[in-house]
Amino acid sequence: MTMIFGIPIQALLGQLLVGLINGSFYAMLSLGLAIIFGLLRVINFAHGAQYMLGAFVGYLLLAHLGIGYWPALILAPLIVGLFGMVVEKLALSRLYDVDPLYGLLFTFGLALVLEGAFRYFFGVSGQSYTPPPQLSGGTNLGFMFLPNYRGWVVVASLVICLGTWLLIEKTKLGAYLRAATENPTLVQAFGVNVPLLLTLTYGIGSALAGLAGIMAAPVYQVSPLMGSNLIIVVFAVVVVGGMGSILGAIVTGYMLGLAEGLTKVFYPEASNIVIFVIMAIVLLVRPAGLFGKDA
Amino acid sequence: MTDNRAKPLLSVRDLHAWYGESHALHGVSLDVAEGETVTLLGRNGVGKTTTLRAIMGIIRKRKGAIAFDGRDLMQMPLHRTAHAGLGFVPEERGIFATLSVDENLLLPPIVSPGGMGVEEIFDLFPNLKERRNSQGTKLSGGEQQMLAIARMLRTGVKLLLLDEPTEGLAPVIVERIGEVLATLKARGMTILLVEQNFRFASRIADRFYLMEHGRIATEFPAAELEERMEVLHEVIGV
Numbered sequence: 098m099t100m101i102f103g104i105p106i107q108a109l110l111g112q113l114l115v116g117l118i119n120g121s122f123y124a125m126l127s128l129g130l131a132i133i134f135g136l137l138r139v140i141n142f143a144h145g146a147q148y149m150l151g152a153f154v155g156y157l158l159l160a161h162l163g164i165g166y167w168p169a170l171i172l173a174p175l176i177v178g179l180f181g182m183v184v185e186k187l188a189l190s191r192l193y194d195v196d197p198l199y200g201l202l203f204t205f206g207l208a209l210v211l212e213g214a215f216r217y218f219f220g221v222s223g224q225s226y227t228p229p230p231q232l233s234g235g236t237n238l239g240f241m242f243l244p245n246y247r248g249w250v251v252v253a254s255l256v257i258c259l260g261t262w263l264l265i266e267k268t269k270l271g272a273y274l275r276a277a278t279e280n281p282t283l284v285q286a287f288g289v290n291v292p293l294l295l296t297l298t299y300g301i302g303s304a305l306a307g308l309a310g311i312m313a314a315p316v317y318q319v320s321p322l323m324g325s326n327l328i329i330v331v332f333a334v335v336v337v338g339g340m341g342s343i344l345g346a347i348v349t350g351y352m353l354g355l356a357e358g359l360t361k362v363f364y365p366e367a368s369n370i371v372i373f374v375i376m377a378i379v380l381l382v383r384p385a386g387l388f389g390k391d392a
Numbered sequence: 393m394t395d396n397r398a399k400p401l402l403s404v405r406d407l408h409a410w411y412g413e414s415h416a417l418h419g420v421s422l423d424v425a426e427g428e429t430v431t432l433l434g435r436n437g438v439g440k441t442t443t444l445r446a447i448m449g450i451i452r453k454r455k456g457a458i459a460f461d462g463r464d465l466m467q468m469p470l471h472r473t474a475h476a477g478l479g480f481v482p483e484e485r486g487i488f489a490t491l492s493v494d495e496n497l498l499l500p501p502i503v504s505p506g507g508m509g510v511e512e513i514f515d516l517f518p519n520l521k522e523r524r525n526s527q528g529t530k531l532s533g534g535e536q537q538m539l540a541i542a543r544m545l546r547t548g549v550k551l552l553l554l555d556e557p558t559e560g561l562a563p564v565i566v567e568r569i570g571e572v573l574a575t576l577k578a579r580g581m582t583i584l585l586v587e588q589n590f591r592f593a594s595r596i597a598d599r600f601y602l603m604e605h606g607r608i609a610t611e612f613p614a615a616e617l618e619e620r621m622e623v624l625h626e627v628i629g630v
Contacts, residue, residue: 288501
């Protein structure tokens, strides 16, 4: 058996793949957080709950309406995105003029309410969600066995992250978004409906969380607490990448997922804390984050 | 000139404005007729910029009456004001660093037909064309000012609110901006200008308002600028 640093190569690649899968979810989630924080200056603590909501929408569609994975892949982000827009319009938008802390507290409260409600109805034990038949089984890559669904997650998340990045960097909507992130008042004085842009942005950010949620449903258990388990790590990713940096959120998401996977191979005891150790080091050396602009 | 003053495009009456608790405008009244170029003069801190920002609706804590083209601007949300036909060029220019020159230029939505085409704008500002793919804030101060003016020309606004367009720029650039504004004026653009540079303002302005302590102190036509120069220098201290 081939060994690298005394580790069988299969084990190494296996953990790297797990890291890449986790990284895919970190990247999608931190991307949404970064977009929301960039424009709204709100630290969206409800992001984990919106991710959980996406997974549950998929689960409920299948369990009660017989609607499968592929339509749910469209419907779940749509529903979570619309939910986000309603939340922004009814509540968050009233908090922009007060201390940013209120936005954070509100989304934190919303997360607790959502998780509490789902825990009441579904309990804490997870529900399983079978991957669609087209993606069941696996492929033998020669050096390792790749479950097809996991390969799909990695590819799809890359496409989603790249697509979102292109949307922001290359389109007119993205130009409005970037400009409004810099100077919302001036953009509004030019005649752009910035309040609507804020609603849309929160909707897009929430939809990304919902999309990550439905994609995660077959990989992890669908459970009311799935979001809160993940969101702390995702916040660390955003801090390492640099608050509000879109590219930083994406790259750091994958990087930290891989770092976690590698740690599992070489020193499994540290795998749960490695991301936070990296965060602490980055904050000490470069407080604005790897991709952030110095304040 | 007296006949266009009969029906002003912009009419401001007894405008008050506040920054938080601080009362910055104490009843400004002024008119700008269609096609006219009017300059607001005054010392730093008398409320010239505040007047522009209150007209535009960027300052929301305001009282009084602002009518533009027959419409009441007081109740209008900020993002509708541009669509009524007002274009704002802020003192700090407001060029976006995360946008290219092209993106900066194309950012403000078209509010009515009759604006300039992009090629026409590049004819007026050839150096912007050469740098259209540069990052907006990589431009020189003069180029940024031209971009700030240029991006309002596409939109079809009827009135330009220009806040100190020559501030901190080299004489040759000031000259160029003067030519551009003269061209715009010749095309019928209405301009409300805040300016400290008399020489520059005198070349294009039809009328002047002198502001003191958050209100209009005097008003006089361009023809009287020469004879008032000494008094103005004293009052404004430039």
